[in-house]
Amino acid sequence: MPEKILLHTCCAPCSIAIVEELRGQCDLTVFFYNPNVFPEAEYLKRKAEVISYCTDWGVPMVDCDYGFEAWETKVAPVPQEEENGSRCSACYRLRLAAAAEYARNHGFDRFASSLASGRTKKSAVINAIGRTVGREAGLPFLEKDWKKDGRMERGYALVAERGIYRQDYCGCRFSLADRDRRNGRAAGQPDGGPADK
Numbered sequence: 001m002p003e004k005i006l007l008h009t010c011c012a013p014c015s016i017a018i019v020e021e022l023r024g025q026c027d028l029t030v031f032f033y034n035p036n037v038f039p040e041a042e043y044l045k046r047k048a049e050v051i052s053y054c055t056d057w058g059v060p061m062v063d064c065d066y067g068f069e070a071w072e073t074k075v076a077p078v079p080q081e082e083e084n085g086s087r088c089s090a091c092y093r094l095r096l097a098a099a100a101e102y103a104r105n106h107g108f109d110r111f112a113s114s115l116a117s118g119r120t121k122k123s124a125v126i127n128a129i130g131r132t133v134g135r136e137a138g139l140p141f142l143e144k145d146w147k148k149d150g151r152m153e154r155g156y157a158l159v160a161e162r163g164i165y166r167q168d169y170c171g172c173r174f175s176l177a178d179r180d181r182r183n184g185r186a187a188g189q190p191d192g193g194p195a196d197k
């Protein structure tokens with residue numbers, strides 16, 4: 001019987017090449033839990049892209065719904081001393097722990113995440129959190145550097161081919177404010193330039 005893997009998926013650009021690769025190798029399910037994304041319209045936009053390719057490829061997807069309050073309570077108050085700092089670690093942990101728990105409760109063999117495939121994300125940090133929450137849940141975390149072996153390039157190609165929306169900020173309200181500061185834009189104004197996470 002093929003191995004059952006649950007892939008926590010942050011967005012379509014980060015996950016599509018991973019899903020393309022894994023769907024032929026195992027019994028794959030995509031898990032969408034991203035209460036960090038703000039505002040809700042952006043959350044729905046990112047989720048719609050994941051639903052779209054999962055539907056086309058016949059890959060089952062678990063939609064955990066928004067749950068923004070969980071992020072506001074557990075992650076937003078954590079101080080961020082540097083880019084990719086403690087708040088980001090708490091944000092990864094919230095999402096990966098939910099994936100580990102779901103995977104354990106639904107008969108999966110392992111769980112994984114597309115989080116580390118983001119261009120600015122540190123695989124070592126995300127993999128360490130994956131290992132920890134996996135140990136706590138009693139389920140192994142599939143560890144890989146998803147940026148390697150041509151996967152990033154394949155992801156870019158699939159995004160271009162399918163015309164997938166590419167966001168230009170990580171997701172939370174803090175990263176949105178940073179994006180607006182960088183671009184000299186007043187908060188809340190629509191995107192103008194090319195997207196890059």
Ligand code: SF4
Pocket residue numbers: 036037084087088089091092170171172173174175
């Ligand atoms: S910057 Fe990204 S990883 Fe860090 S807290 Fe915000 S959404 Fe989460």
